[in-house]
Amino acid sequence: MAPFTGLSRRSGRLGSLAALPAVLLIGTAALGGCADPGATAAGSVPGGAQTTAARNGVVYNTAPDQQRIRADKNAALAAKVPELIGKDGKLTVATTAGSIPLSFHASDDKTPIGSELDIAQLVADKLGLELDVQVTSWENWPLKTQSGDFEAVFSNVGVNKDRVKLFDFASYRAAFMGFEAKRSASYDIKGADDISGLKVSVGSGTNQEKILLAWNKELEAKGKAPATLQYYSSDADTILALSSGRTDLNIAPYPSTVYRENTREDLKVVGKVNAGWPSETLVAATTLRGNGLAPVITEALNSAIGDGSYAKVLERWGLSEEALPESKTITEESFTAQAAPAQTAKTS
Known part of the structure; x- marks a missing residue:
């Protein structure tokens, strides 16, 4: 499949969806098959509390003021951001805000927070871009990413055979x-x-x-x-x-x-x-196929892994056991050959 270049980024509907190539209209059931965080993962912030102390030793900060772990700009990586994406100085990221501790609303019931957005913040920082978070439904992110409304999706999206036909990926967490x-x-x-x-x-x-x-x-x-x-x-x-x-x-x-x-x-x-049973899969940042952003996100993630900020984010949310040793770019061409790292299945 040739890279999709018929729609500009974040330009609304950009004409009728009927004009999209047929392959772009694969049903959302196929695209949404990994792990809609909001589908079954209840867990609202208890009583609107600002923090939640857990038995695993993690104190979850659920306040709107996250005091996120930040990273320094990497000038070399910033220079690799595709011009169409970087020209407004923003990285527009979609998330579903449906599952503690991945992506959910803070105690003010409106500010999206969670580990997914912390990882997205590291990427934006590395690329010298402002993080622009857009909350959407699980059903809507595929088409809105295709239309250019979203440049990347950080919302527990797993790589699968249907999605690689339309999107490129930069892996950042194990998927269970x-x-x-x-x-x-x-x-x-x-x-x-x-x-x-x-x-x-x-x-x-x-x-x-x-x-x-x-x-x-x-x-x-x-x-x-x-x-x-x-x-x-x-x-x-x-x-x-x-x-x-x-x-x-x-x-x-x-x-x-x-x-x-x-x-x-x-x-x-x-x-x-x-999540990929009987095979294995990974959670990954999701970008429009062929637009050149996924490899840059992969490099940004590996820079965050290297400087320790990635590990700090996962530790902050109690997700250290799902850390990856490195991020990889996954495309349709590499999907079959690029097997997910083996993980030990165990209950907590």
Whole structure:
């Protein structure tokens, strides 16, 4: 697929979507399949508190004033930013603000904060650009990135075979899903057999749903009872169903399940699976295919890894175990050959 150059950046609808090439109109179910952080990952800031002290030793700052870890401008990298992107002095980043501690609203209920935006801030700093954060829905980021409204997406987006047809990626975190249950439960979820006959809540159109559907096929092939998948209209309803016993399990982005395990008394993590099961995948900054930005973001991330600011951000949000040794640019051409680093699957 040739690089897409028919739309200028951040220029609204820029004509009818009907004019877009057919490949650009792949359904959002395919594009949104990794881990919509908001689909199943409830966890609002408790009582509007400014900080939350967790059992894992992390004190989560949920105030609008984040006092983010910052990085110095790297002049050599700044010079590599594509002119069309850098000419306004901003890096316009989309996020869904749907999941503590990844991307969520602060205690003022309007300021987007979280580890995803802290990583984006490091990248913007390295490139000498102002970070311009735009909150969007999980369903909308693919088309708005294609149209030029967003230059990069930092919102727990995982690399998959559908997305590489439209986007380029700069990896920055391991990608796992966590199973969570009531603290009194004795589940140990490692595979399909462990969910047989259970009620599991899951977000529609997500990679976690794909995993559960595949596991159910395994169970049916063995003559075992499949899991019953349950869908809720909001994050709060999902966790309420779990805590009240209406569901047995919830599957959500692993960092969110760890956050709840360490800040609530009633829930715990009972399993962990790579978001790309049965293969492996990574969380990555997402950019329009062929516009030249992803390789520059990759270099900025590696600079942040090298100077230690990347590790400080992950430590700040309790995500150190998902750190990568290096960022890599992933395109459609390199997707098959560039395997994700092996990670040890374990519950927290």
